[in-house]
Amino acid sequence: MKVALIGLLQSGKSTILASLTGKAIPAIGSASIEEVIVPVPDERFDWLTEHYKPKKTTHATIDCLDVPGFNFTDDHGRAAAKRLIGQIRTVELFILVVRAFEDPSVPPYRNTVDPARDLAELQTELLLADLELVTTRIGNLEKQVHKPTRAQARDKVELALQKKLQKAIESEQPISSALETHTEREMIKSLGFLTLMPIVVAVNVGEDQLNEKFDFDDRVGSSVPVVTICAKLEYELAQLDADSRAEFMADLGIAESAASKFIRSCYSAFGLISFLTVASNELRAWPIKKGTTAVDAAGKIHTDLKRGFIRAETFSFNELQEYGSEKALRAAGKIRLEGKDYIIQDGDIINFRFNV
Numbered sequence: 001m002k003v004a005l006i007g008l009l010q011s012g013k014s015t016i017l018a019s020l021t022g023k024a025i026p027a028i029g030s031a032s033i034e035e036v037i038v039p040v041p042d043e044r045f046d047w048l049t050e051h052y053k054p055k056k057t058t059h060a061t062i063d064c065l066d067v068p069g070f071n072f073t074d075d076h077g078r079a080a081a082k083r084l085i086g087q088i089r090t091v092e093l094f095i096l097v098v099r100a101f102e103d104p105s106v107p108p109y110r111n112t113v114d115p116a117r118d119l120a121e122l123q124t125e126l127l128l129a130d131l132e133l134v135t136t137r138i139g140n141l142e143k144q145v146h147k148p149t150r151a152q153a154r155d156k157v158e159l160a161l162q163k164k165l166q167k168a169i170e171s172e173q174p175i176s177s178a179l180e181t182h183t184e185r186e187m188i189k190s191l192g193f194l195t196l197m198p199i200v201v202a203v204n205v206g207e208d209q210l211n212e213k214f215d216f217d218d219r220v221g222s223s224v225p226v227v228t229i230c231a232k233l234e235y236e237l238a239q240l241d242a243d244s245r246a247e248f249m250a251d252l253g254i255a256e257s258a259a260s261k262f263i264r265s266c267y268s269a270f271g272l273i274s275f276l277t278v279a280s281n282e283l284r285a286w287p288i289k290k291g292t293t294a295v296d297a298a299g300k301i302h303t304d305l306k307r308g309f310i311r312a313e314t315f316s317f318n319e320l321q322e323y324g325s326e327k328a329l330r331a332a333g334k335i336r337l338e339g340k341d342y343i344i345q346d347g348d349i350i351n352f353r354f355n356v
């Protein structure tokens with residue numbers, strides 16, 4: 001999965017990413033997009049590592065783009081933002097990072113800290129970028145539909161659709177709200193509309209705001225996950241060794257780091273689950289879309305596994321924990337031999353049998 005962290009200047013995007021990787025924060029004011037690979041936290045891993053003692057463990061990862069902050073307050077900033085926005089149209093999820101923390105040493109965007117206003121500005125800019133795209137497309141299609149080409153009928157349908165999308169944007173609605181059918185979605189998929197992208201809102205709060213609730217329903221609708229995160233604190237936590245971190249978190253009354261909550265919310269916003277494999281001394285988590293069949297899941301690992309698929313030897317992590325060992329599971333008849341069309345469940349541990 002590829003996601004982009006976007007936001008206004010200095011909202012804490014790079015610090016959030018550094019807290020997810022444990023690596024250093026890159027210098028402030030970078031002008032180019034950096035790619036950061038973030039491992040997906042999975043509490044099952046610790047138990048499984050203890051149980052199987054594999055030589056190697058490989059977490060599922062999320063490919064995150066750290067996009068330099070947008071500054072829409074002047075022409076130079078707008079031009080830079082436009083260029084950056086052009087480079088993130090192909091990701092699959094946007095994380096909108098807005099600043100709520102007060103800190104006199106970090107000058108706020110437009111001179112005041114106001115997450116709701118910043119979120120509104122970001123969304124308006126995304127809508128404007130889409131409006132530009134839609135308008136250009138309508139211009140082209142209007143010329144094209146008069147030509148008796150093979151695509152004429154299709155062009156007419158698309159033109160009507162684009163006009164509908166234009167209306168939606170003009171009333172400040174995202175493109176996603178105006179699409180009614182799968183066919184419509186397919187028709188415009190390749191254009192890379194920004195407001196078609198699923199989003200997660202990350203509010204970067206101060207240490208004294210950890211329990212504050214932020215309600216942006218009137219802006220983003222209630223289906224958009226909103227997570228609060230104190231990037232600075234999370235970054236400091238990430239620098240500690242595991243024991244001190246656990247102690248520190250217990251002191252603060254935190255059950256799960258906000259960073260890991262944050263990653264999980266991206267995972268679910270994107271409809272992803274993980275299945276696990278234990279083979280050749282490697283424990284590995286594989287991210288797949290909910291609803292993926294066994295044969296397609298096998299294909300994620302290797303095309304040979306898909307081609308020569310015989311059966312998926314499957315049990316769930318929870319059952320393994322309950323019964324204590326694979327041997328006990330086998331004795332209890334809990335190891336299933338699933339066929340090609342079996343729908344993989346989150347936490348399935350799978351050994352693919354194949355023959356090529």
Ligand SMILES: Nc1nc2c(ncn2[C@@H]2O[C@H](COP(=O)(O)OP(=O)(O)OP(=O)(O)O)[C@@H](O)[C@H]2O)c(=O)[nH]1
Nearest residue numbers: 009010011012013014015029068069101103231232
């Ligand atoms: N007090 C406080 N400062 C923070 C927090 N998060 C980030 N900062 C500070 O804010 C400044 C900007 O943080 P970055 O993570 O570089 O923000 P950014 O969004 O990546 O910035 P640009 O890429 O330049 O837009 C740095 O000086 C951080 O130390 C926070 O939660 N609390």
Ligand SMILES: [Mg+2]
Nearest residue numbers: 013014068069
């Ligand atoms: Mg940055």
